[in-house]
Amino acid sequence: MLVGPSGSGKTTVGYALSEKGIPKLVTTTTRKPREGERDGVDYYFREPDELNPDDFIEQTVYNQRIYGLTKNEVKHALEKYDKVHVSLDKNGAKAMKQAYPEETLIIFMYVPLSEMVKRMTERGDSEQKISERIDFSQETNELKPIEEADLIIENRSIEETVDTILYFLKQRASAPTE
Ligand SMILES: Nc1nc2c(ncn2[C@@H]2O[C@H](COP(=O)(O)OP(=O)(O)O)[C@@H](O)[C@H]2O)c(=O)[nH]1
Numbered sequence: 001m002l003v004g005p006s007g008s009g010k011t012t013v014g015y016a017l018s019e020k021g022i023p024k025l026v027t028t029t030t031r032k033p034r035e036g037e038r039d040g041v042d043y044y045f046r047e048p049d050e051l052n053p054d055d056f057i058e059q060t061v062y063n064q065r066i067y068g069l070t071k072n073e074v075k076h077a078l079e080k081y082d083k084v085h086v087s088l089d090k091n092g093a094k095a096m097k098q099a100y101p102e103e104t105l106i107i108f109m110y111v112p113l114s115e116m117v118k119r120m121t122e123r124g125d126s127e128q129k130i131s132e133r134i135d136f137s138q139e140t141n142e143l144k145p146i147e148e149a150d151l152i153i154e155n156r157s158i159e160e161t162v163d164t165i166l167y168f169l170k171q172r173a174s175a176p177t178e
Pocket residue numbers: 002003004005006007010011027028031058059060062067068069087088089090091092093
C-alpha cells in the first residue's frame with residue numbers, strides 16, 4: 001500500500017511498479033476525473049448514490065469525497081497476481097493492515113513541502129488547488145509518516161524509489177516468518 005500526501009509521487013511510483021509486474025488495484029471514488037484520467041484505469045469514477053457499502057473492503061472520506069477498495073477488485077487481482085499495489089489514504093492503510101496484517105505492507109512516501117508544490121504545479125494543478133491540498137495535508141497530519149509504516153521513503157528520484165521498494169519486497173519475501 002502506497003501512502004503519502006498529494007504530490008508525493010504515489011501515482012508515478014505505482015505506474016513504475018505496474019511495469020515491474022506489480023499491478024495496481026483500481027479503487028473507486030466520487031471525485032471527478034482530472035484531465036487525462038480514465039474510468040477503470042485510474043479510478044472507477046462513480047456518483048455517491050451508485051455505491052453500495054457492502055461491496056467494499058474499506059471506504060474513507062478524503063477531502064469531502066468518498067474513496068474505497070471493492071472486494072471484487074481484490075478478489076480478481078489476487079486470482080491472477082501474487083503481488084499488487086494500491087494507493088490508499090492513511091485511514092485505509094491502517095484498516096487494511098489491521099484486517100490483513102500478514103498480507104499487507106505500508107510504504108509511506110514523502111517529499112519536502114517545496115518540492116511537493118513544485119511537482120503539483122508541474123502536474124498542472126491550479127495554485128488554489130495546491131494551496132487547499134497543502135492546508136488539508138497539514139490539518140490532517142498527512143505529511144508525517146504513520147506509525148504502522150513498514151517502509152518510509154523520501155521520493156527523490158523515481159528510479160531510486162522503485163529500486164528501494166523492490167529490494168524491500170524481496171527482503172521481506174525471503175525473510176523467515178516468525
Ligand atoms: N482509503 C482509501 N484511500 C484511497 C482510495 N483510493 C485512493 N485513495 C487515497 O485518496 C487520496 C486522494 O487521492 P487523489 O484524489 O487521487 O489525489 P492525489 O493524492 O493527489 O493523487 C490519496 O491519499 C489516495 O491514496 C481507496 O480506495 N481507499
